[in-house]
Amino acid sequence: ELAVGRASKASVVQAYEKLEPKNSFWHIHGWVCIFGCLMLMMYYTTVCGWMIAYFVKFLQGTFNGISTEAANMVFSNMLASPEELLLYMAISVFGGFAICSFGLQKGLEKISTIMMSALIVLIVVLAVHSCLLPAAKSGISFYLLPSMERLKQTGISTVISNAMNQAFFTLSLGIAAMEIFGSYMSSEKTLTSEAFTIASLDTFIALLAGLIIFPACFAYGVEPTSGPSLIFITLPNVFNHMAGGRLWGSLFFVFMSFAALSTVIAVFQNIISFATDLTGCSVKKAVAWNVAVV
Numbered sequence: 586e587l588a589v590g591r592a593s594k595a596s597v598v599q600a601y602e603k604l605e606p607k608n609s610f611w612h613i614h615g616w617v618c619i620f621g622c623l624m625l626m627m628y629y630t631t632v633c634g635w636m637i638a639y640f641v642k643f644l645q646g647t648f649n650g651i652s653t654e655a656a657n658m659v660f661s662n663m664l665a666s667p668e669e670l671l672l673y674m675a676i677s678v679f680g681g682f683a684i685c686s687f688g689l690q691k692g693l694e695k696i697s698t699i700m701m702s703a704l705i706v707l708i709v710v711l712a713v714h715s716c717l718l719p720a721a722k723s724g725i726s727f728y729l730l731p732s733m734e735r736l737k738q739t740g741i742s743t744v745i746s747n748a749m750n751q752a753f754f755t756l757s758l759g760i761a762a763m764e765i766f767g768s769y770m771s772s773e774k775t776l777t778s779e780a781f782t783i784a785s786l787d788t789f790i791a792l793l794a795g796l797i798i799f800p801a802c803f804a805y806g807v808e809p810t811s812g813p814s815l816i817f818i819t820l821p822n823v824f825n826h827m828a829g830g831r832l833w834g835s836l837f838f839v840f841m842s843f844a845a846l847s848t849v850i851a852v853f854q855n856i857i858s859f860a861t862d863l864t865g866c867s868v869k870k871a872v873a874w875n876v877a878v879v
Contacts, residue, residue: 586758586761586763586764586767587763587764587766587767587770587776587779587780588767588776589601589604589764589767590763590764590765590766590767590768590769590770591767591768591770591772591776592604593768594768595768595862596761596764596765596768596855596858596859596861596862596863597615597618597619597761597764597765597855597859598612598615598616598618598619598859598862598863599615599862599863600615600761600764600768601614601615602615615761618759618760618761618764618855619761619855619856619859621759621760621761622760622761622762622852622855622856623856623878623879625757625760625852626678626849626852626853626856626879629845629848629849629852630674630677630678630681630849630879631670631674631677632845633673633674633677633681633842633845633846633848633849634670634672634673634674634675634676634677635663635673635817636838636841636842636844636845637673637676637677637838637842638663638669638673639817639821639834639838639841640835640838640839640841640842642659643821643824643831643834643835643838644835646831647659648821648824648825648830648831648834649825649831650825651825653805653806653807653822656818656821656822656825657807657818659817659821660814660817660818677845677846677849678849678876678879679876680846681846681849681850681853682853682857682872682875682876682879684846684850685850685853685854685857685868685872686868686869686872697843697847697850700840700843700844700847701840701843701844701847703836703840704840704841704843704844705790707833707836707837707840708790708793708794708797709793711797711823711833711837712793712796712797714823714827715796715797715798715800715801715804715823716796716800718800718801718804718823718826719804720800720803720804721800721801721803721804722800723800723803724799724800724801724802724803724804724809725796725799725800727799727803727809728795728796728799728800729795755787755791756783756784756787757848757851757852760852760855761855762848762851762852762855763783764855765851765854765855765858766851766854768858794816797820797823798815798816798819798820801819801820801822801823802815802819805819805822805823805826807819807822816841820834820837821834824837853875853879856875856879857871857872857875860874860875
């Protein structure tokens with residue numbers, strides 16, 4: 586995707602039209618990518634809204650001194666409230682497009698650099714803290730030690746499929762979110778080194794996130810196979826047992842909100858670039874139309 590983007594210097598449909606051999610149909614995949622971006626934004630903006638909602642909840646002191654069961658119920662109650670979900674989803678949509686309207690360097694690049702750097706520092710601190718919790722050793726073993734028995738139960742094909750799903754989802758591959766950033770790359774940088782840096786940082790953050798969550802699951806008796814909701818169930822309990830937990834929780838979820846928002850912005854950037862390339866309209870006009878579409 587980076588190679589296609591840099592070679593074409595265009596958004597995905599125009600990129601394939603520029604580069605494809607005569608009488609071939611790669612440009613059709615470009616349209617599939619744009620459709621995929623819109624479908625992804627149908628639910629990812631909601632998940633981004635969850636992060637923003639939890640930042641607000643920590644600021645308000647919702648989790649102060651409550652039990653593990655009560656912390657779990659906060660998440661369930663949020664999912665049962667259409668009004669709350671709609672509000673925070675709308676904030677993520679309008680916020681994402683607002684940042685994109687400032688352009689790539691003034692908007693996305695500047696904000697992402699500051700917030701992601703802060704998030705990495707905080708994640709390292711939290712990972713160390715989680716690894717020092719009681720019963721953390723069991724969580725680390727569950728997370729990092731291979732289990733042949735579980736591999737047999739699950740099936741090797743399922744494990745490989747899940748790993749590929751994770752790799753494609755975490756890097757937003759297949760919907761040209763990476764392609765659009767390739768189109769902005771200068772020829773001074775090598776594609777291999779950029780791809781290696783992106784994949785390495787992504788994997789590093791994912792491994793650290795596991796070191797925060799799984800030791801805490803075993804320390805506070807949370808089921809470690811709960812899926813995506815783990816971050817909203819486990820971490821409030823971690824922060825509740827930390828000195829200054831309200832502050833740590835607020836910081837963590839504001840940075841996580843920006844991490845989620847960075848993915849939203851990456852996909853929005855793809856959609857906006859597609860609109861400006863296709864119609865020749867201004868960025869501001871493309872943003873206005875696409876806010877309505879999304």
